[in-house]
Amino acid sequence: MAGIELLNFGFEFVEVFAFIVLATVGLAVIFGMMGIINLAHGEFILVGAYATTFAFAAGLPLPLAMLTGVVITAVFGLVLERFIIRHLYGRLLDSMVVTWGISLVMIQLVRIAFGNSAPGVGIPFGQLPVVDGPVYYLVLATIAVGVLGGLYALFAWTDFGVRARATMQDEETARSMGVDTDRMYMATFGIGSGLAGFAGALYAPVMTITPEYGTGFLVEAFVAVVVGGSSVIVGTILASGFLGSVNAAFTNLAGTFMGQVAMLVAAIVAIRLMPDGITGLLADWRENRGESR
Amino acid sequence: MLEITNLHTSYGKTPILRDVDVRVDEGEIVGIMGKNGVGKTTLVKAVIGLLEADEGTIRFDGDEVTDDPADSRARRGIGYIPQGRDVFPELTVEENLRMGETINESNGDLQYEAVYDYFPVLEERREQDAGTMSGGQQQMLAIGRALIGNPDLLLLDEPSEGVQPSIVQDVTRDLERVNEELGTTILFVEQNLHVVQNLAERCYAIDKGTIVDELGSDRLESREAVTEYLAV
Numbered sequence: 001m002a003g004i005e006l007l008n009f010g011f012e013f014v015e016v017f018a019f020i021v022l023a024t025v026g027l028a029v030i031f032g033m034m035g036i037i038n039l040a041h042g043e044f045i046l047v048g049a050y051a052t053t054f055a056f057a058a059g060l061p062l063p064l065a066m067l068t069g070v071v072i073t074a075v076f077g078l079v080l081e082r083f084i085i086r087h088l089y090g091r092l093l094d095s096m097v098v099t100w101g102i103s104l105v106m107i108q109l110v111r112i113a114f115g116n117s118a119p120g121v122g123i124p125f126g127q128l129p130v131v132d133g134p135v136y137y138l139v140l141a142t143i144a145v146g147v148l149g150g151l152y153a154l155f156a157w158t159d160f161g162v163r164a165r166a167t168m169q170d171e172e173t174a175r176s177m178g179v180d181t182d183r184m185y186m187a188t189f190g191i192g193s194g195l196a197g198f199a200g201a202l203y204a205p206v207m208t209i210t211p212e213y214g215t216g217f218l219v220e221a222f223v224a225v226v227v228g229g230s231s232v233i234v235g236t237i238l239a240s241g242f243l244g245s246v247n248a249a250f251t252n253l254a255g256t257f258m259g260q261v262a263m264l265v266a267a268i269v270a271i272r273l274m275p276d277g278i279t280g281l282l283a284d285w286r287e288n289r290g291e292s293r
Numbered sequence: 294m295l296e297i298t299n300l301h302t303s304y305g306k307t308p309i310l311r312d313v314d315v316r317v318d319e320g321e322i323v324g325i326m327g328k329n330g331v332g333k334t335t336l337v338k339a340v341i342g343l344l345e346a347d348e349g350t351i352r353f354d355g356d357e358v359t360d361d362p363a364d365s366r367a368r369r370g371i372g373y374i375p376q377g378r379d380v381f382p383e384l385t386v387e388e389n390l391r392m393g394e395t396i397n398e399s400n401g402d403l404q405y406e407a408v409y410d411y412f413p414v415l416e417e418r419r420e421q422d423a424g425t426m427s428g429g430q431q432q433m434l435a436i437g438r439a440l441i442g443n444p445d446l447l448l449l450d451e452p453s454e455g456v457q458p459s460i461v462q463d464v465t466r467d468l469e470r471v472n473e474e475l476g477t478t479i480l481f482v483e484q485n486l487h488v489v490q491n492l493a494e495r496c497y498a499i500d501k502g503t504i505v506d507e508l509g510s511d512r513l514e515s516r517e518a519v520t521e522y523l524a525v
């Protein structure tokens with residue numbers, strides 16, 4: 001009996017953790033690397049989901065349909081960066097107002113173009129034995145871990161990653177070392193957009209697709225970015241782990257609604273105790289240790 | 294190698310440099326000395342391309358680069374060492390050096406061996422965050438980073454600033470070795486008497502945004518001739 005409960009909690013955790021990670025990474029990359037708060041994040045996710053369902057309805061196999069969703073969202077992000085976002089670097093408030101405007105316009109455009117619903121995509125892979133839930137959630141969790149690992153490798157080890165971090169720390173010096181920093185920003189924004197599109201694509205089989213589809217991801221994404229702080233990957237992992245376990249525990253005890261409430265309360269407490277997020281706190285610790293040595 | 298003709302630059306509407314002419318030939322070590330705030334950094338930034346020229350031309354390796362952005366000038370072969378040694382504080386020493394690999398792109402050979410030979414401390418501290426090193430070590434890193442891509446021209450903005458006097462002597466000697474062994478042309482701005490007298494083969498004096506004198510090796514030996522242009 002206790003074993004089953006533990007399994008249920010574990011499954012719940014895996015489901016929520018994957019959702020928070022996938023909902024967050026695109027936003028976290030754009031915020032952490034470029035200091036832009038993208039309030040149209042939900043609509044980037046929406047683009048990914050719509051592109052996926054329509055590609056699927058047109059007869060593409062699901063994985064390819066999802067890839068289409070990612071690519072279309074990334075291209076969409078690149079175009080937006082080129083013509084609008086590029087003028088907003090270093091202007092936090094302006095960037096929020098503009099991206100919020102983009103978000104409103106897009107929701108209406110999608111409603112006008114496609115109406116209030118889109119063709120559905122069935123959940124692949126069937127049900128799990130023992131715990132009550134689809135196998136697909138385990139696939140999502142594996143993908144979430146893969147995305148985190150991939151991002152870590154990209155930013156920690158590749159030339160692109162080193163240049164991106166250098167550009168973030170000191171754009172002028174990076175440029176004078178031969179880095180085309182405009183292109184770095186564009187590429188980073190494209191990656192963040194593509195990741196948002198990926199979230200939309202991956203959850204297309206699980207959630208009903210309407211013009212408000214993106215808003216279903218926003219709470220988790222923004223809460224996790226704030227709780228995580230500015231360190232993209234570590235912040236996302238720690239915040240998703242923390243918020244995911246609170247959510248899963250309370251969902252198991254008292255249902256989905258209480259799970260959400262508990263998660264938000266935990267987030268508020270966490271932000272109160274750690275204004276710069278978990279990674280901000282870690283950075284302070286490291287600094288203090290350095291000083292006392 | 295580098296030819297600046299009739300250069301004018303400004304910050305917004307405030308003119309800073311007026312009618313600057315500077316010429317550096319291949320293999321030379323040339324200094325530009327001047328007091329606080331006379332426009333040394335402005336000139337260096339105009340050469341690397343972080344500041345636009347209002348008027349005049351800059352030619353590098355025979356090509357006009359006046360309108361090229363800084364990244365393209367770096368890739369052509371200018372290794373720049375900013376004032377206050379702007380290393381990337383949260384990158385490791387090795388990652389900082391890696392950032393220099395793009396300099397002088399067409400020249401494929403990287404100079405890790407030479408850089409670690411000049412500055413062994415950089416090899417010992419490869420894994421350390423650059424921001425946690427001492428001022429002198431950061432200056433060595435900034436020089437090493439600019440050298441990694443084997444630039445044709447090394448451009449330094451006050452390499453002695455904020456560095457202990459004993460280390461200043463080391464850095465001066467290291468730069469001489471770089472010039473001799475790697476054949477790198479060097480242009481630096483300074484207000485440190487020791488560096489000007491010991492490093493420069495030839496030195497311009499800048500005051501109020503324009504070049505006011507040019508000193509050959511004979512006049513550089515005279516302390517009076519040099520201090521006239523420095524705040525000593």
Ligand SMILES: Nc1ncnc2c1ncn2[C@@H]1O[C@H](COP(=O)(O)OP(=O)(O)OP(=O)(O)O)[C@@H](O)[C@H]1O
Binds near residue numbers: 304307309332484
């Ligand atoms: N970003 C800026 N905006 C406006 N004016 C500036 C700016 N940077 C420098 N100046 C002005 O331009 C003039 C030249 O400055 P510059 O930094 O080139 O001098 P410098 O010779 O390098 O001085 P230092 O020896 O202190 O490094 C100074 O009067 C300075 O006040």
Ligand SMILES: [Mg+2]
Binds near residue numbers: 333334335376450451
């Ligand atoms: Mg200066």
